[in-house]
Amino acid sequence: MKKQQRLWIGGLAIVIFLGLWEAAMPLGWVKVADISRPTLVVKAFVELTRTGDIFHHLFVSLKEFFLGFALSLVVGVPLGVLLGRYRTPFLFLDPLLMAIYTTPRVAMMPLLVVAFGVGFGATVAVVFLGAVFPILVNTAVGVREIDRVWIRAVESFGGTEWNIFTKVLLPGSVPPIVTGIRLGVGRGILGMVVGEMYAATEGIGQQIALYGNSFAVSELMALIVVVSLLGFVFVSLIRLVEDRLRYRRMETEV
Amino acid sequence: MQIEFRQVTVVFPQPKGGSFVAVDGFELQVEKGEFVTIVGPSGCGKSTMLLVADGLIRPTAGQVFFENKLVTAPGPDRALVFQEFALLPWRTVESNVMLGLELQKKRSPTEMRNVVNHYIQLVGLRGFEHHYPHQLSGGMRQRVGLARALAVNPAILLMDEPFAALDAQTREIMSEELLRIWEEDKKTVLFVTHGIEEAVYLADRIVVMSSQPGRVKEIIRVDLPRPRGLAIKDDPEFVRLRRHIWNLLMKEVRWQVDGRGKTP
Numbered sequence: 001m002k003k004q005q006r007l008w009i010g011g012l013a014i015v016i017f018l019g020l021w022e023a024a025m026p027l028g029w030v031k032v033a034d035i036s037r038p039t040l041v042v043k044a045f046v047e048l049t050r051t052g053d054i055f056h057h058l059f060v061s062l063k064e065f066f067l068g069f070a071l072s073l074v075v076g077v078p079l080g081v082l083l084g085r086y087r088t089p090f091l092f093l094d095p096l097l098m099a100i101y102t103t104p105r106v107a108m109m110p111l112l113v114v115a116f117g118v119g120f121g122a123t124v125a126v127v128f129l130g131a132v133f134p135i136l137v138n139t140a141v142g143v144r145e146i147d148r149v150w151i152r153a154v155e156s157f158g159g160t161e162w163n164i165f166t167k168v169l170l171p172g173s174v175p176p177i178v179t180g181i182r183l184g185v186g187r188g189i190l191g192m193v194v195g196e197m198y199a200a201t202e203g204i205g206q207q208i209a210l211y212g213n214s215f216a217v218s219e220l221m222a223l224i225v226v227v228s229l230l231g232f233v234f235v236s237l238i239r240l241v242e243d244r245l246r247y248r249r250m251e252t253e254v
Numbered sequence: 255m256q257i258e259f260r261q262v263t264v265v266f267p268q269p270k271g272g273s274f275v276a277v278d279g280f281e282l283q284v285e286k287g288e289f290v291t292i293v294g295p296s297g298c299g300k301s302t303m304l305l306v307a308d309g310l311i312r313p314t315a316g317q318v319f320f321e322n323k324l325v326t327a328p329g330p331d332r333a334l335v336f337q338e339f340a341l342l343p344w345r346t347v348e349s350n351v352m353l354g355l356e357l358q359k360k361r362s363p364t365e366m367r368n369v370v371n372h373y374i375q376l377v378g379l380r381g382f383e384h385h386y387p388h389q390l391s392g393g394m395r396q397r398v399g400l401a402r403a404l405a406v407n408p409a410i411l412l413m414d415e416p417f418a419a420l421d422a423q424t425r426e427i428m429s430e431e432l433l434r435i436w437e438e439d440k441k442t443v444l445f446v447t448h449g450i451e452e453a454v455y456l457a458d459r460i461v462v463m464s465s466q467p468g469r470v471k472e473i474i475r476v477d478l479p480r481p482r483g484l485a486i487k488d489d490p491e492f493v494r495l496r497r498h499i500w501n502l503l504m505k506e507v508r509w510q511v512d513g514r515g516k517t518p
Contacts, residue, residue, distance in 0.1 A: 153353070157353065174344070
């Protein structure tokens with residue numbers, strides 16, 4: 001299917017949804033206090049940007065997000081390579097990591113607040129915990145599935161274990177690492193919002209909780225849209241990188 | 255004598271216990287500048303011998319000596335060419351050919367680039383320096399593999415069924431090309447194949463192996479004149495050698511085909 005056609009059909013659903021939402025309250029389809037309307041949400045958004053308040057909270061949130069995400073890269077990629085390459089560390093750490101992985105991050109929030117403090121510290125920690133696993137797991141799988149013959153080629157030229165890491169394992173697992181990063185972004189943003197909603201004095205998540213508690217639905221929706229746009233932009237950028245990589249390094253089959 | 259296999263035996267432990275004798279008491283001496291082919295049915299351990307010569311596999315018993323030094327690990331004097339080409343798909347032709355030089359860190363970047371370009375030209379890939387492996391045909395990919403091995407200027411070239419993955423025509427052209435390149439500086443070559451015709455066409459001597467366990471069955475000298483063109487395949491001596499080797503291998507192959515072999 002052509003790309004234009006795809007955009008058009010996909011866009012139609014959004015337009016219909018917005019139309020129904022806009023009409024729902026005035027036409028009395030819903031009997032609840034307030035579900036707001038797209039036009040009101042836009043108005044609320046304009047108001048929020050006019051005071052500049054939203055930018056401060058966005059900045060705080062992004063700072064937490066990027067720090068947590070950077071940490072998850074610094075930890076996730078090397079650890080993933082290690083676990084993908086060597087059996088003993090894998091057997092040693094796998095049960096522990098899986099236990100942490102399957103524990104809902106939200107359930108850890110109280111602990112994280114105690115450990116890292118309200119707001120910044122706890123949010124960075126929960127972003128890290130969300131993003132690090134997809135990155136780690138994808139890296140490990142990527143490294144494990146590296147073609148043995150590439151490693152053998154490096155060995156045959158007298159390459160060291162370090163050479164195997166830098167010349168084969170890392171570049172060879174870039175596509176799955178990027179996929180892990182893409183999945184990690186979603187988890188990281190989730191962590192960012194949840195962390196701030198639970199315990200913070202500033203940030204988008206804290207604002208969402210604030211407006212939610214005071215039933216200011218239009219402002220609440222405006223903030224939610226901001227968060228989802230944020231995720232959409234990040235994921236799209238990474239998709240772009242993924243597609244380019246796929247084109248450049250299509251597997252050579254014999 | 256450049257490389258010497260002394261009673262090399264390789265036993266692989268099996269995952270379910272027990273062991274598999276891949277090669278048993280392999281003996282071979284290769285002179286400097288000699289082109290030796292090793293031919294045998296699948297599973298005769300001929301590729302294993304090549305990996306032992308390179309130092310990637312340690313023999314269970316026996317030794318390999320290269321220029322009178324015991325082989326224990328890969329070294330810059332020996333270079334492998336792989337059946338699967340083993341090119342890194344994220345690197346261009348130029349960058350793939352440079353891999354060995356990079357790892358050996360003996361030259362400056364400018365020198366390396368000059369060496370790389372020389373060998374890219376030698377194997378006939380000029381103009382493809384910046385292509386990726388997936389943009390090349392099978393034959394071209396193996397030219398890259400060959401250039402990569404030659405670029406480190408090894409004393410011996412170890413070729414593990416390098417043309418097995420190519421179609422019949424490309425294969426003939428590649429073996430002719432290989433001889434052309436070999437004639438330039440006559441490096442020692444140890445060339446493993448299961449193609450009888452290829453083995454005769456290329457070789458000064460042919461090592462015929464039997465399988466399960468892999469043993470040397472016969473070593474045959476090829477006295478066909480050099481340089482050789484593809485037309486030599488019609489020479490009566492060529493035909494005689496080919497038939498002779500086929501007869502040697504026939505029993506082995508029959509076993510494999512009928513499943514009446516000595517089961518491992």
